[in-house]
Amino acid sequence: MASGITLSGVFKRFGATEVIKGIDLAIEPGEFVVLVGPSGCGKSTLLNLVAGLETLTSGDIRIGAQVVNDVPPRDRDIAMVFQSYALYPTKSVRQNITFGMQTRHVPRDRQEAALDEFSRLLQIDGLLDRKPGQLSGGQRQRVAMGRALVRQPEVFLFDEPLSNLDAKLRIEMRTEIKKLHQRLGKTVVYVTHDQIEAMTLASRIAVMDNGHIRQFAQPHEIYEDPVDLFVAGFMGSPPMNMLPGKLARDGTARAVAVEGNGAPPILFPLPGRLAARLDEPDGHEVVLGLRPEAIFAAGTELPGPDRFVFERTVGVVEPTGPDTMLVFAIGPVEAIARVRPGDAPDPGTAFSFEVDMTKAKLFDAASGLALGARTGGR
Structure with missing residues (x-):
């Protein structure tokens, strides 16, 4: 025993x-x-x-x-x-x-x-x-x-x-x-x-x-x-993408506005279940967390709820065998998407990314603690 x-x-x-x-x-x-x-x-x-x-x-x-x-x-x-x-x-x-x-x-x-x-x-x-x-x-x-x-x-x-x-x-x-x-x-x-x-x-x-x-x-x-x-x-390899932004509205729905380095901010819509657990007001500074596998080539996965499509220029293409990592700038940071090798574009080309927002995580920018978390885990 x-x-x-x-x-x-x-x-x-x-x-x-x-x-x-x-x-x-x-x-x-x-x-x-x-x-x-x-x-x-x-x-x-x-x-x-x-x-x-x-x-x-x-x-x-x-x-x-x-x-x-x-x-x-x-x-x-x-x-x-x-x-x-x-x-x-x-x-x-x-x-x-x-x-x-x-x-x-x-x-x-x-x-x-x-x-x-x-x-x-x-x-x-x-x-x-x-x-x-x-x-x-x-x-x-x-x-x-x-x-x-x-x-x-x-x-x-x-x-x-x-x-x-x-x-x-x-x-x-x-x-x-x-x-x-x-x-x-x-x-x-x-x-x-x-x-x-x-x-x-x-x-x-x-x-x-x-x-x-x-x-x-x-x-x-x-x-x-x-x-x-x-x-x-x-925890995670490659690590989670961390996108600084602010809570905002996209119509009546809650979203995270990520600044685009002079371009209009990108509004990432928050899933209803996550939004319903938030007490923070619009304008509250947050960090939007997205694992690389939550970002993929638009139209290559089965349709699902809470999907969001945006376009960015691919900076670096990194083949790893079963997957290819695409590095691109979004707001003030570089992000990584995980795509199938056949979906990878050439570096320097515009590319349509799709995000599964049901996998999004949200953190308070000041404390670093998870917001709207389902579990404590401590």
Whole structure:
């Protein structure tokens, strides 16, 4: 049975610098939670606090029902996988995996059974007599994971374990980690700065910034209903288009007026359900958020409600394989649309874009908080 993790009022200071600023977080038993955010946001420090590698300034950390503030790392029933693999270079794969069990005086037959099970599971059973220097990066990471798995702890902690791998290996290892979690059902806390990694692995994501958790929710909620401009801009590749404007009227309907650098403003009509949730008056400064996939070539998608067509000159065309990104100026910013390769025009040509306004997000320009949001997500 996996153990949950509860953080209550957790602070961490290094000297006068406050790195973790009052975090409350409840992770359910068996969950795969990803801590994601830019470099320096505090995610690795938070993981190290759970592991016991750093001491709390204040607050409580519980693993299961036990408060572990003063419990040493070896007694917390956790296993950690690091970015650097941290393998013993002079020991074989077999010795690296079983070393921890030997120091805990686990009986030899149990050591061999665990080694056999997890080396086959990780597909490294043919590498047991090699040294780490004879392995590829992906193989070394599998050995590091095997060393953690044989402990069979209640909680696994991963600190950017794939960041040293090339793109193809990252995708492969991501899949292996997800399979392992589905098979073992243990609680996992996983740190990364890669938001695609977070979206594909997590049952819930904690988006961190400057020592705070901005939003803690399921991946689809983080992507579809970000609570503020930071989350909206950080999660997504390419990022959400952020168009500064003001609330206005298009006849009797509510809209967002986006200035056109000397040209008349573009009035983006707001869907009725979003408009009905707004308390802000006309003229209120907002930011209109549109994901690139919400902007496409006019007339290429099935008809739907709340569509809006406008024309702009395409500045840059970026083929990515299955999609092509079109970069164009709208108001004071550059925006990105995602179109099918066959729909892409030449750079420098006028192009008719269609927007699915049912996917529009609205944020207060001053506070950055979502307006008319359906969910809180915190």
